[in-house]
Amino acid sequence: MKNIDLKQIPRHIAIIMDGNGRWAEENGKERIFGHQNGVEAVRSAIEGAGEAGVQFLTLYAFSTENWNRPKEEVDALMGLLVKAIQNEIDGLMRNKVRLQSIGNLERLPLECQIQLQDAIEKTKNNTGLTVILALSYSGRWEITDAVIQMIKNHVNEENITEQFFSTFLNTNTIPDPDILIRTGCEYRISNFLLWQIAYTELFFPPVLWPDFRKENLFDILAEYQKRQRRFGKTGKQIQDEN
Secondary structure (H helix, E strand, O other): OOOOOHHHOOOEEEEEOOOHHHHHHHOOOOHHHHHHHHHHHHHHHHHHHHHHOOOEEEEEEEEOHHHHOOHHHHHHHHHHHHHHHHHHHHHHHHOOOEEEEEOOHHHOOHHHHHHHHHHHHHHOOOOOOEEEEEEEEOHHHHHHHHHHHHHHOOOOHHHOOHHHHHOOOOOOOOOOOOEEEEOOOOOOOOOOOOOOOOOOEEEOOOOOHHHOOHHHHHHHHHHHOOOOOOOOOOHHHHHHHO
């Protein structure tokens, strides 16, 4: 934290939590063992984001493509999700964390939907960090769903702007991410927040997700504050504006 300017903290950080399966394999365990240990990394990331004063933290927990994984792994992941929500709710309340979710949630098993909605309801009045779980989510699905909603609402062509289109996205009440982190030593976006990350700063720390801790997050925040975000302008324009 000593290397971070608390006056320049990003509002929104998004994380692709990659590397659970490989971490388990490196330790001679089944893939689900990596996902189980990834829960500690989630806990540490939430704690670090809260300490730094980040307002929104979005975690890519399960993509629409993940439904194509072996059934036993998907079933285990869904069971782990239910258990994690049950185990973490007291900590979320204690730290004033508000839980939200995005994605095609109707595809989740009923027990997952119930536990998730219960946690969202219990934490809705919390005033600290907002944690958004992206579940059964993908950027292309979200954009396609937004177009479908616009058609259903008989939107006229002349009314369509980028800002108006954004109101039909799952993230319509959430600012675009300032930072996107992907662990796992992979360098791709994997269909995550495709519309929202147009000008997001990207970070690929060389760590598998179960080993990620808030200290890694603090290092990224310090590096982020060294970058100049230009949003299509020149560096001189940004300097003049400041």
